Amino acid sequence: MNALQxxxxxxxxxxxxxxxxxxxxxxxxxxxxxxxxxxxxxxEWAYDFLxxxxxxxxxxxxxxxxxxxxxxxxxxxxxxxxxxxxLYRVWRDGQLVDExxxxxxxxxxxxxxxxxxxxxxxxxxxxxxxxxIDVRHISQGCNVPMYRSxxxxxxxxxxxxEMVVSMRPIPASRVSEAVKITxxxxxxxxxPVHIGEPRLLGIEDIARPDFGDAVAVHEGEIPVFWACGVTxxxxxxxxxxxxxITHAPGHMFITDVPDSHYHV
Amino acid sequence: MNALQxxxxxxxxxxxxxxxxxxxxxxxxxxxxxxxxxxxxxxEWAYDFLxxxxxxxxxxxxxxxxxxxxxxxxxxxxxxxxxxxxLYRVWRDGQLVDExxxxxxxxxxxxxxxxxxxxxxxxxxxxxxxxxIDVRHISQGCNVPMYRSxxxxxxxxxxxxEMVVSMRPIPASRVSEAVKITxxxxxxxxxPVHIGEPRLLGIEDIARPDFGDAVAVHEGEIPVFWACGVTxxxxxxxxxxxxxITHAPGHMFITDVPDSHYHV
Numbered sequence: 001m002n003a004l005q006x007x008x009x010x011x012x013x014x015x016x017x018x019x020x021x022x023x024x025x026x027x028x029x030x031x032x033x034x035x036x037x038x039x040x041x042x043x044e045w046a047y048d049f050l051x052x053x054x055x056x057x058x059x060x061x062x063x064x065x066x067x068x069x070x071x072x073x074x075x076x077x078x079x080x081x082x083x084x085x086x087l088y089r090v091w092r093d094g095q096l097v098d099e100x101x102x103x104x105x106x107x108x109x110x111x112x113x114x115x116x117x118x119x120x121x122x123x124x125x126x127x128x129x130x131x132x133i134d135v136r137h138i139s140q141g142c143n144v145p146m147y148r149s150x151x152x153x154x155x156x157x158x159x160x161x162e163m164v165v166s167m168r169p170i171p172a173s174r175v176s177e178a179v180k181i182t183x184x185x186x187x188x189x190x191x192p193v194h195i196g197e198p199r200l201l202g203i204e205d206i207a208r209p210d211f212g213d214a215v216a217v218h219e220g221e222i223p224v225f226w227a228c229g230v231t232x233x234x235x236x237x238x239x240x241x242x243x244x245i246t247h248a249p250g251h252m253f254i255t256d257v258p259d260s261h262y263h264v
Numbered sequence: 265m266n267a268l269q270x271x272x273x274x275x276x277x278x279x280x281x282x283x284x285x286x287x288x289x290x291x292x293x294x295x296x297x298x299x300x301x302x303x304x305x306x307x308e309w310a311y312d313f314l315x316x317x318x319x320x321x322x323x324x325x326x327x328x329x330x331x332x333x334x335x336x337x338x339x340x341x342x343x344x345x346x347x348x349x350x351l352y353r354v355w356r357d358g359q360l361v362d363e364x365x366x367x368x369x370x371x372x373x374x375x376x377x378x379x380x381x382x383x384x385x386x387x388x389x390x391x392x393x394x395x396x397i398d399v400r401h402i403s404q405g406c407n408v409p410m411y412r413s414x415x416x417x418x419x420x421x422x423x424x425x426e427m428v429v430s431m432r433p434i435p436a437s438r439v440s441e442a443v444k445i446t447x448x449x450x451x452x453x454x455x456p457v458h459i460g461e462p463r464l465l466g467i468e469d470i471a472r473p474d475f476g477d478a479v480a481v482h483e484g485e486i487p488v489f490w491a492c493g494v495t496x497x498x499x500x501x502x503x504x505x506x507x508x509i510t511h512a513p514g515h516m517f518i519t520d521v522p523d524s525h526y527h528v
Contacts, residue, residue, distance in 0.1 A: 046311060050311065050315060051314060065318055186450055264448060264450055264454070
């Protein structure tokens with residue numbers, strides 16, 4: 001068995017555990033395979049969302065879109081999108097109303113959900129680590145800090161909202177390298193959207209993120225900001241979408257696709 | 265006035281000439297600015313097409329999608345999509361029925377056309393030339409040779425069809441460089457989809473392209489194939505779409521966006 005086959009076995013095993021009821025963050029599972037954000041919407045909202053993603057590709061890089069009502073994706077053909085994510089969030093009229101471990105009953109009620117699988121920065125973080133660049137939230141063992149920015153996404157139909165950004169502190173001497181490494185992954189957020197000067201992004205206090213956890217920014221480090229896959233959840237809230245299912249933060253969908261597939 | 269402003273003036277001047285009635289291929293106009301393929305479809309077909317493009321990004325890299333009925337694009341805010349392309353093709357039930365210089369009357373009849381602007385390989389050809397790699401159809405002064413391939417696109421809704429590929433002969437010693445250069449432009453078809461062995465792509469005779477013109481392949485050169493922006497026209501035909509407007513081959517939409525914007 002080669003390394004890719006072994007990684008895929010480990011991905012299938014992780015998905016089976018989540019399907020059986022395990023709830024845990026997916027970071028570090030099946031290394032080398034891409035993890036994805038999920039948002040499932042009624043068919044009637046699918047065009048607006050797909051257009052929103054096309055117009056905001058750094059925040060919403062789409063890896064796959066399912067057929068209406070289908071729980072299957074080409075990213076992992078044996079997987080079941082209703083059950084194979086450890087934890088789901090349920091949204092009604094833009095409000096978070098529930099977290100569930102099995103989304104099958106909701107899928108059955110809605111009938112025509114279209115699911116969007118969206119790139120996640122876990123993919124390029126592996127390359128940053130390999131280049132010897134510390135990824136602070138990993139070394140601190142917490143979630144990446146995320147902030148609502150003052151940058152409006154380009155609206156599409158009924159969908160609008162601000163871009164959510166994630167932040168990683170990078171030594172000034174290595175910022176350029178971090179840009180180059182992440183730029184080559186346009187399908188998973190790509191290059192930073194802003195480097196230094198958090199205030200110009202509308203961030204008043206870097207120590208108080210809107211989502212995730214604060215991390216230390218050391219002397220000589222620059223806060224570097226990437227478009228974040230939480231943006232769709234912010235858009236669901238801001239646009240008062242009547243119904244949506246998403247993954248819970250950090251509880252991603254593990255695909256069978258190697259990270260290298262998205263390297264330009 | 266800087267170089268970008270001069271290029272944009274030259275783009276605006278070219279669009280004004282086409283609007284006034286000039287019909288000519290756009291190659292070489294406003295160098296440094298991106299040119300785009302156009303396909304305009306009734307609103308009722310927009311989701312299928314946007315999904316088709318998402319599923320086949322190498323053949324259909326979307327640069328912009330307009331609001332229904334709008335003739336404006338963020339790619340060139342002063343331009344009018346109904347008139348600023350030198351020559352349009354009109355399709356009914358999958359058949360080419362007309363070529364027109366002014367599409368305004370058709371736009372008025374249809375009311376809700378959604379326009380898709382799609383990346384074009386002109387963008388990366390400039391970089392190949394700069395690297396000293398001969399682009400044969402440019403040096404021969406003809407159209408790029410294009411072939412229907414045996415590779416089926418991933419279908420979406422009512423849309424299906426085969427991938428059309430363009431071919432450029434590249435010296436064996438420079439194929440690797442041509443891959444690297446074009447891979448960094450995923451928004452304009454990106455890296456080749458096939459290198460050498462035309463028969464495995466279903467191409468029986470490289471000297472008889474399905475669209476465009478044959479070019480010489482010299483001793484020591486490898487035929488290199490890229491996904492081609494003519495694919496949407498092949499899909500319109502294969503799927504018998506009831507109505508569509510496209511640009512005529514080689515008669516592109518000149519944007520105000522610098523090529524470098526699409527460089528990863």
